[in-house]
Amino acid sequence: MYDAIEHILFDETEISNAVNRIACSVNNDYENEQLVVIGVLKGSFIFLADLIRKLDIDFTIDFIRASSYGENTESAGNVRIISDISENIENSNVLLVEDIIDTGYTLSYIVDYLRGFSPLSIRICTLFDKPCKRVIPIKPDYAGIVIDDRFIVGYGLDYNEKYRGIPYVGVPKFDPKK
Numbered sequence: 038m039y040d041a042i043e044h045i046l047f048d049e050t051e052i053s054n055a056v057n058r059i060a061c062s063v064n065n066d067y068e069n070e071q072l073v074v075i076g077v078l079k080g081s082f083i084f085l086a087d088l089i090r091k092l093d094i095d096f097t098i099d100f101i102r103a104s105s106y107g108e109n110t111e112s113a114g115n116v117r118i119i120s121d122i123s124e125n126i127e128n129s130n131v132l133l134v135e136d137i138i139d140t141g142y143t144l145s146y147i148v149d150y151l152r153g154f155s156p157l158s159i160r161i162c163t164l165f166d167k168p169c170k171r172v173i174p175i176k177p178d179y180a181g182i183v184i185d186d187r188f189i190v191g192y193g194l195d196y197n198e199k200y201r202g203i204p205y206v207g208v209p210k211f212d213p214k215k
């Protein structure tokens with residue numbers, strides 16, 4: 038057990054099962070289609086790495102990074118793109134891969150931004166979803182695990198850029214709002 042973790046919420050097996058379920062649906066939905074998988078940095082990189090190794094369809098990979106000013110643990114609503122995609126996604130099917138959707142500010146901003154490039158389709162895939170925290174009504178097409186209002190770290194998810202490398206997902210001992 039890592040020092041900063043109060044208790045484990047989802048172990049490696051539970052996470053892997055969720056990733057497998059999502060991969061299964063994605064494989065079915067994009068059979069015979071070209072896909073651009075876009076990871077939302079930084080949090081999604083571990084989930085994305087595991088997910089794409091379960092895909093048996095044709096795809097390319099790109100990344101985007103957005104940031105919001107304000108509080109540490111919640112989006113403040115004023116999102117901006119700080120690292121852009123490098124592929125041409127015009128007329129492509131896009132699958133956005135996110136670690137967790139909370140208020141929805143980050144992802145709805147990114148979806149609107151990417152629509153400007155005229156992709157054929159955009160779908161959203163998230164490993165964790167906190168629908169009870171939603172401010173912007175955005176619904177993922179693929180959601181691995183739905184959780185209630187709690188702050189989690191590990192498996193790519195950070196607190197102040199730490200704890201991303203923890204192989205499971207846990208609740209920190211500290212209060213993330215302080």
Ligand code: IMP
Pocket residue numbers: 080110111112135136137138139140141142143144187188189190194195196
């Ligand atoms: P949203 O814009 O409020 O939906 O926030 C999405 C982003 O906030 C995610 O991509 C995460 O980086 C971060 N985030 C939200 N909830 C958590 C959490 O419980 N742990 C770690 N990061 C979180």
Ligand code: MG
Pocket residue numbers: 080195
């Ligand atoms: Mg984060």
